[in-house]
Amino acid sequence: MDSSKSKELEERLREAGLRVTATRVEVYEFLRELGGHHSVDDIFKALTERGHKIPRMTVYNVVTDLEGVGLLMCADAGPGRALYEVADVWHHHYVCRVCGTIFDVPCLVGEKPCLTPPGTLPGSVDEAQVIFRGVCRDCSGSEKGVNE
Amino acid sequence: MDSSKSKELEERLREAGLRVTATRVEVYEFLRELGGHHSVDDIFKALTERGHKIPRMTVYNVVTDLEGVGLLMCADAGPGRALYEVADVWHHHYVCRVCGTIFDVPCLVGEKPCLTPPGTLPGSVDEAQVIFRGVCRDCSGSEKGVNE
DNA sequence: GTTCTATTTTGATTATGTCAAATGTGTTCG
DNA sequence: CGAACACATTTGACATAATCAAAATAGAAC
Structure with a gap:
């Protein structure tokens, strides 16, 4: 194993x-x-x-x-x-603004590059990494205290 | 002005x-x-x-x-x-792997959060920031030399 | 102008990452 | 197997990025 x-x-x-x-x-x-x-x-x-x-x-x-x-x-x-x-399956990340915890976010496509570049870009694209930001459930409940 | x-x-x-x-x-x-x-x-x-x-x-x-x-x-x-x-209009970024230059990438939506989160997320989302990576035109021509 | 408090400043301290040269160790080949 | 080479690791110094606390300064309200 x-x-x-x-x-x-x-x-x-x-x-x-x-x-x-x-x-x-x-x-x-x-x-x-x-x-x-x-x-x-x-x-x-x-x-x-x-x-x-x-x-x-x-x-x-x-x-x-x-x-x-x-x-x-x-x-x-x-x-x-x-x-x-570890580089396993391609995915994105969710970062909590309060506690800073990073969660993996599964990618709908699953392989790079997963997003269609909008219009023209200044070069080739081999990767599109997304960072979602917000307040995670643990922090939205008790609001303050966790890290601030 | x-x-x-x-x-x-x-x-x-x-x-x-x-x-x-x-x-x-x-x-x-x-x-x-x-x-x-x-x-x-x-x-x-x-x-x-x-x-x-x-x-x-x-x-x-x-x-x-x-x-x-x-x-x-x-x-x-x-x-x-x-x-x-300066926080003006919401946009993303393209980073060249060779020279490291950062280009602004206009957002199709133009305001946060611009991406529909895939499935469920561990909390609320107020922002979805995308980083595109690749090799920019300047570097793809002369390949090496710019920064390596 | 005086006063109160936010802001700036100073200097020290921690975190993060890089460089170059010496040492050690996989791997290959005799 | 064991010697030799090239790649890895180690060492220690150095460079860069960011944070902290306390003293000095300067907005803004009166």
Whole structure:
């Protein structure tokens, strides 16, 4: 149940000419098992607490490499730190204005680019990422308090 | 041709209970005249070179205040530093993967939220911001060189 | 003009990300 | 198997972005 995905990871890495290293597998597995969107520092701290002594710089290297191969993607959720997640099916994001929580929003089309560009664009389009903003149900009830 | 906009700025500030200060007017005018998307540091440096000695911190304060009032908006163009622009008509953004240039993309609807949320969302939606990514014409011609 | 309070300023501090050189480790090939 | 090469990781310094608290300043109302 795990080895199949790991095998796939190994293959994807080799296909791309990247070596299969413990660090890369760890970072990928961490993101895949935990799910959600995580910053480099999240990953760094989590793996450190798990006992894996790993420099922050290495996490940057790894996520950049894995993103280049298409195994991870950088979630668009507004400015700030980059948030990474396992690149599975193409989807969008909903960001709560109050608590900042990020929810995945399934894409109706399911693959990039999913939106028909309006009129003319200044170049080719290979991706259309949507960020929905609003107040999530948890926050609309109790309004204040959660994060402000 | 300028005073009308300035008057409007003053009114919007007063309406929101904010004071009309030289700094706020300067920052707003700078962004409106120059157009485009600018980081806090862009604004800081530009105003400094123009002879206005203004601390970076103050620029942060001002853009945050003006954004809160709805006079500025923070452009979604991926992670990294926050980019501000005058909040005029609702639109989206096209980001070139090679040179990083950001182009405005007119919205077909023109007002928020412009997209019909797919199915159910975890809360209310007041905004749907789209980021188109691809390679702009300038870069697709000469491929490499521009930024890589 | 005086007063009150929002705003600006100052300086320190945290978070985030990048660079270059030294070290270590997969992988390949003899 | 084991040596050698190239790719990865590590180290530590550095660069950039953003935040905080408290003191100084300047709108706006009276």
